[in-house]
Amino acid sequence: MINYGEDYKIPFESSIVNKKAQNMLLVFYLHEENTPVSEFKIIKTIPFQLKKDDEQQVRQDYESIVNKIKCGEAHEISEKQQVFLGACTKGRGKGKDWVKQPFSDEKAKSRAYSYKVGYMSAYFRSIMALQKLEHLAIPEEKSFLQVLQESLNKYIGKTSEEIKKETNYTSVGKSKSQLFNLISAMFETNGSNVNRTQEFIKEGYCIKTVTNRLDKAKNQDMSFPNIDFTEIYNDEFEDSTWYGYFAETTYVLAVWEEFEKDQYRFSKYIFWNPDNAFLQQIEKLYNHIKWMVRNNEVEVYNENKSNHDKWTDNLPKKGDFFPFQIRPKGSGESVIIKLPISNQLIKKKCIMIDKKFIRGLVGLEH
Template sequence: MIYETEQALLYKANGARGKTFREIDQHGRLDSKRSRGALGQIIEESFFGYEVNSNAEADFANLGIELKVTPFKQNKDKSLSAKERLVLNIINYMTEAEKGFYDSSFWKKNQKLLLMFYEWKKELNRGDYRIIETILFEYPEEDLAVIKSDWELIQEKINSGLAHELSEGDTQYLGACTKGANKNSLRVQPYSKELAMQRAFSLKQSYMTALIRQYISKEKLVNFSTLQELQEKSIKQLLNERFSPFIGMTMEETAGKLNIQVNPKNRSAVPNLISALLGVKGTKLDKIAEFAKANIQFKTVRLQPNGKPKESMSFKNIDFEEIAHEEWEESYIRNYFAETQILFVVFQFDSEGALRFKGIKLWHMPAQTIERELFDYWTEIRRVLAEGVIVTQTKKGMENNFPKSNFNGVVHVRPKGADGSDTVQLPDGQSITKQCYWLNASYIAEIVSDLDE
């Protein structure tokens, strides 16, 4: 069926709200082993009445609109988030290299999206997932400025013969995600004989979560930058501009300049400083649009006078049941560091013991480090779990045989419980003090070392 206007298409799409995939499916796809998981195909065939295809043009070509069916989930704190990134079209390295942004495969296929959101629930059969919201989405001008910059960065790597070095961490909103069953899904690229992983353009999971927060949860996100700024500079450049006038100041001096009150001993001191110096005083960092959409999370680093961090940096407590059964490509630790940008806000103690702002570093873990050191560490944790965790009593307390900080110099696991009685159960039934992922202090020192340059 041909929909002549956007209004007609959206009217039809809105008719799916509240319906389950089982109610929509007219071709038995839910019960077909060949099309398992193809919920989008059910919408295409049974709801809109067109044949499934892999055309380069948009699904509703006469309107320039691409259909995307995408899941969200409710978190433990009742907030909503995207369950996954939104995968768009495959990147053909050989032809994409010749394109400009507005004649690129990404733009021609995805400039307008009909987004149909369904709620994923672990306890439900996929046929019982229900369509909750439908929107006709066009990129806001501020977002488009960032996405265009992201596309140009991807394009630059392709044109430099570096498609094999593409990483989702390279960009802010628009990613180049791997697309294939395994590492054997390799493709030729121009300007290099080295094969590159097959990749697709994608809207990052954090970007999709921001859309869900805006359109379903009705949250209001606040921009710290203007459209003109985003058209002229990257988010990284804008952050450096905002922070640089305060280098060398103590927290109290910075607060005075910003006309706010802070207690350096309070955990909210640094977030409050950040929002104030970004010009959105009082806004929680996860409510800042650029932070939410690009998945920028801040971490405070306190350096000793010699430039070494006072301590390693903790992340999430480990779910041992999860890590014992997950695959590497879907593992928490891989996806966290592949998809998260960390804004290191760095302070250093001077010779008199005063803590002074040294600078910022917007960082993501290099893809090589993720696939080498991080993968090796994850593999070693799984080996220890499979062979049996050995817990021994020492003078310092209970110790285990998980790999220590000298394993590969990047990451380690150690306790982060309230006390020794704050425990978690291992897959073999033993109880152990809650353990957490930590980035090594020495590795953090390397990351922020260029602040001295």
């Protein structure tokens, strides 16, 4: 736990963070989708060692946390303000974990120090030498953020055709993720998804595209990876994939303008960190789905329907948890999964963020 009353007096060297880092055993499990955690296999145990290269950042993260305490702003600490070492919420939840802080009368949420998911994933990869992840080339004298901005700035104002030429990006056809793939091409990732490069994962960054189309009706909500109902059933929100998506990720929203029919121009990008209200809303949705699955409340209407017919169900609808919506998302033959416990068949789903919300973020909505 973060001790608001004491920690601000303690330098990093003698902090609980640094002490525990000297004496910590990591146990890695293999995550399997739609499988309860208790059945995960242990694949690696190893003592934790903070890498020399990362120490400076962890120290800065620690100092940013204790500085907030010193400024009487402990209630404003969140997990987004740090890079590797976060300040995750901890406590009984449901409003019962507000504690005193020394330099303000405002009560702060109880929190603990934590290494972020992306950081630990990168750590794991570094010790396991898995198949090689693509790397971004980050020159010695530049930071990740500089490289990110320079790579994008270079193409601002250019059309997708121009960018295709300059990046030697081939692939034509009807892929629905062409504009996103083009962003990856800007980072010279050899065709890999830029969001899955070592650097993006470790720093907790994710690029998404927002397209402003001539036919307004064709503007789309923003999609996310598929929902793992077994994870929701078993895990608390704070340990979930969704928490990682929204509490520990900085989004870079790349905006494309359709200036002529089917012609797009990369107009700008903005950074977005989901705020607390957003996080609370997704937590509500998470817990609602958890409740539904646990109590066998999910109903699916698929009588006499094939896998490629329309199925309907009683999961929350658009508007119930604005700006989120649950949508089907499979393709090919891979469109059906089983819910935990009930073994109820249901179409694969993902969460989507409402386009009005997203367009508001990037200044397209008035």
